[in-house]
Amino acid sequence: MRRFWFPFWYLRRGYVMIRINGCSAERLLSRSAAEGILLREIRPLPDGVTLWVPVGQVRPFGQLCRRYGCRFRLLKKEGFPFLCWRAARHKVMLMGMVLFLLAVPISGLFVWQVEVVGLEGPLQAQVEEFCSQEGLYVGAFRPGCDTGALAEKLLTTFPFLRFASVHVQGTRYTVEVEEKLPEPVVVQESEPAQVVAKVDAVVTEVAVSAGTAAVKAGDVVQRGDMLIDGRLTLRDGEVPVGETLTHAAGRVMGRFEIQWEKSLPFAVEQWVSEGKKAYQILLETAKGSVSFPAPKTEQIRILDEKQLSLPFLTGTLMTYEPLQQQTVVQTEQQLEGALWALAQKQEETIRQTTGNIVNRTIHFSPTLDGLLLEVTWTVEGDIGWTEKIDGIDGGEETKDE
Amino acid sequence: MDRQIGRVVAKGLSLPEEAVLKLPVLTLYGQEEVVMENAKVLLTYTGELLRVRTSDGILLVEGEGLTIEHWKEHTMVVKGKLQKLCWEEETR
Incomplete structure (x- = not known):
């Protein structure tokens, strides 16, 4: 480190390389050093010496040379003052250098990147647009961006947000937001309701206690598809005479897949x-x-x-x-074991909350710095979800009645 | 006599003797660099030999490719492949 910085430190002053001959160089050098002249890189030659002298001390050194009867010749000039002097003759290059030196700190005064994290799709675009309206956009003047006020405004403007914060990392601004979780809507048993699928599944069993079954075992359903209809047709014998609404209930079992992946690094x-x-x-x-x-x-x-x-x-x-x-660097076997332990924990949670596991496929694959485990469980469980007939606000899970 | 007085002063005031008496101080960095403090006069300088007068006598530095990297006032830094450092017997 010292070796790297020392030349720069020295060259800030400007040095001149001088060749001396025709006298006793030792006497001259001793005298110069005693007078406080800094002498650097003194190298002996057959008929004299070469050395570097700071530009400000060349004149007193020259006077000493004359006093001791030495001949001296300037060989080289180095350092910042000479660089500036040379650059002054190339005005375009000098301007380029100045512009570059100015551009670096000036560019740091502006926002280079704005990122909204925590939302997707149109909501993200909405927040991004709001941020740009409030003065946080790529190219905005950084001192004018009040991140605290922006976070507060985000919370007051968007009622669906429960958390908002703006992080600054250099010229990069990250707007971190979190959406409020929808409050669970409890469907009263007196209200008309239908049972819909909460996952994509293959129906294995249907047991209806109220309403009309809309699916049968073996049907393939997608999330949101109706399973038990809450509309009942009133009949007079075989003739339909009207329709009434009921709170559909029952148990619809289905087989569906749950995918889970986890990666861990070796180190x-x-x-x-x-x-x-x-x-x-x-x-x-x-x-x-x-x-x-x-x-x-x-x-x-x-x-x-x-x-x-x-x-x-x-x-x-x-x-x-x-x-x-x-x-600690783990072996592939150790990592597989750790991932498998995590997968088993996840499997236990699924068993307790979702249903019976009927099948599982496991796949380990290497990543750049570790190992990735992908597990797909085939689960058999309740796939029904009670929903109000007139709304789509969610609902409660069907229960055995 | 001066030296004895200097020693007493240095001891009495708890000052380093080399600073009071301007004794030569040599610091060696391996076989490649020697820093000489209180070096007074350069007597001989070639790539293989360096003779420097100090308050304690003439110091001889022998080696290959010797260069004075830095010299200001009484501090001199010599670099090169150092082979021998000794005091020259001087006739006063």
Whole structure:
């Protein structure tokens, strides 16, 4: 690092390379150094020496040369002052350099990228448009963008948002929003309702307790398709005389697929014990709690806590292990095992909440830095969802009645 | 005599002796660089030999491709392949 920066530091002043001959160079150099002239890179030649002298000290050095009867010749000029002088003769190049140097800090004053995260489709476009109306758009002047006020305005303008925040990372602005979850609509049993499919599935069993079955076992249904109709046709014998609405109910079982994927990297940061024990005393005083000594590591694992009986004080002696962060590289087998454990946990959740698992397909594939597990479960469970006949606001899951 | 007084002063005031007495200080960085403080006069300078007068006598630096990288006032930095550093026997 030092070697890299030193030339730049030196060259800010400008140096001249001088060749001296025709005298005792040693005497001249000793005198020059004693007078405070900085001499650099003195290299011996058969009939003299070459050296670098700062541009500001060339004149006193020249006077000393004359006093000692030395001949000196300027060989090279280097450094920032000479660069500027040379550049001044090439006006276009100089202008280009100045423009470039100015462009870098100026370009940082403007917004280069705006991203809305958390929404999709037309809602995202709506938020993007609102942001640009409020002054957050690509090319906007950054000091004029009040991110806090924009986040508040987003929340007040869009009632469907429950969270809004604007992050700034250099010239990149990320608008992070979260949509409110629809409140569950409880369909009263007295209200007319129908049962619709909540997933794409193959119907395996239909048991209707109220309403008319719209599907039969073996039918392929898509999400939203009617399963049990709440409209009942009134008949007089065989002749339909009218229609009435009822709260459709029943159990419609179906077979459907659930896909799940998870990837893990081979290298992971883990907090590992150093194998040492450390102690910390925590004292509760009238003014608050005091603890000492502070742990030297960021993470610790508490091993034991003992109550201390001290006069006028209550305290705890904590025994802990300091933890150190280490990068642990796992083998493919270990990673497969970890992914499989996660998949089994997911499978258990499905079994408890969704239905019986009748089949599963597993596929491991390598990623750039790890392993990806894709699992498809074929599940047999209740696929019905009660919905008001006059609305599509969602509803409650059908229950066995 | 001056030196003895300097030593007493340095000891009394807890100052480093080399600063008070202007003794030569040599710092070696491997076989490639030597920094000489309190170097007074350069007597001989070739690519293989460097003779420098200090307050303690003449210091000889022998090596290959010796160059004075930096010299200002009494601090000199010599680079090259250093082979020998010694004091020259001087007739006063």
